[in-house]
Amino acid sequence: MNYADHVKRLTLAEKRLVKHINDHWTREQALAELKSHLQVAIEVELATIPIYLFTYYSINRTPTGFPDTSLSQFADRAGAAIMSVAVEEMLHMSLSSNVLFSLGQMPQMYLHSPGPYPTNLPGHTKLGPDAKPLALPLSKLSVEQLWHFLEIEYPAASDAPPEGGAWKTIGQIYSYVRCIICSVHIKDEDFHQGETLRQIQPTNYSPIILIRFIPNTVLINIKHHRRKTPLPMRRLI
Template identity: 35%
Template sequence: MNERHDLQSGHTPATARITTLESLREHLQWAIELEHATLPPYLCALYSLDPSRNPDAAQALGGVFVEEMIHLALAANLLNAVGGRPRLNPTTLLRPHPRPLPHGDRSLRLSLVPFGKEALEMFLRLEQPALPGAPAEGDNYKTIGQFYDAIEQGLHHLSTELGEQEVFSGDAARQVTGGPFAHTGGHLAAVTDLRSALAALEE
């Protein structure tokens, strides 16, 4: 809590891991790869269900899948906003399963399995929140929340160090917007400055 307060007041901890625009862009590309990696397991579980017999489960999984797609698009908006170029390279994105999350805890393996106990355990591990006080982790992160905390710290640090105009130098025409989406409250908004970048991370 104190670390977050220091960031918001303009004081960046010495432990911030993302300290250059190049590193920020690299981590945001990893975020795109991370969000894409969540899609096949959710979609495989969804397609294994008969919606007429399991309507609630199918709707819940469909909603999560849409949210993960929104997260991917938001990560791309963030990368575009800071002057990067999202890469959707099949050799990077479409790796064989089971596989780990890109740059994440390698003990978590994503598998393509039908909806059931194994799938639910994998999804619970995937969506596990960070423990209170858990440090931001830019690489080999234990939870997705810790990874995005590292990006948030980097955004604060660079905006203070270089100025928002220098950080958010991307072409606004490359931003994608949309929503609301079916079965989810997700919203896809443009990223043009620190405020909208933090809102995208919160989403």
């Protein structure tokens, strides 16, 4: 498949996997693996969303003294940052779903979220970056919960191999998907099997909706005084 020059170049590990796929896989195997691992990516993103949202809703973003005290400002910024990550996870899930749907397969979400939390992530190796069993909880904001966020977002090493299973970082599974797409078996026309209008559209992405539909000013109550104040975008997320 042809891909644009501005896309990040394949690493040596990715090139080796692409060559292996080209030499040893059939087209049918490549398509099946691509669809299967896009579904895994969807389930990974789906599993992370409740973790971020649970922590977000544990934060009072407008405590006593808002917005004048440093504590209230910190709470507001912390809440905004965590919600922005949750929205990004929704975007990643949507993009993976769109690609899978374009291949002619309906993304599956119902009954595909994790069972009880704490949970590992689908396809992740049993151990986290600290060599302890990965068990991501639903929990209020704390130093421990921030560490669990880091476990989710832990960056891959520059030479990390693509992994279809027993992966250590989310980047590795997307790298695996990328290698399949870059193989000779996947054609541009493969991504025209799903009806475009049934895919998630750019206007469904929250920041765009906010910019388009939320007025520039709103009435908010600060220190029991009502005044017309521009609403910063960070307060909308």
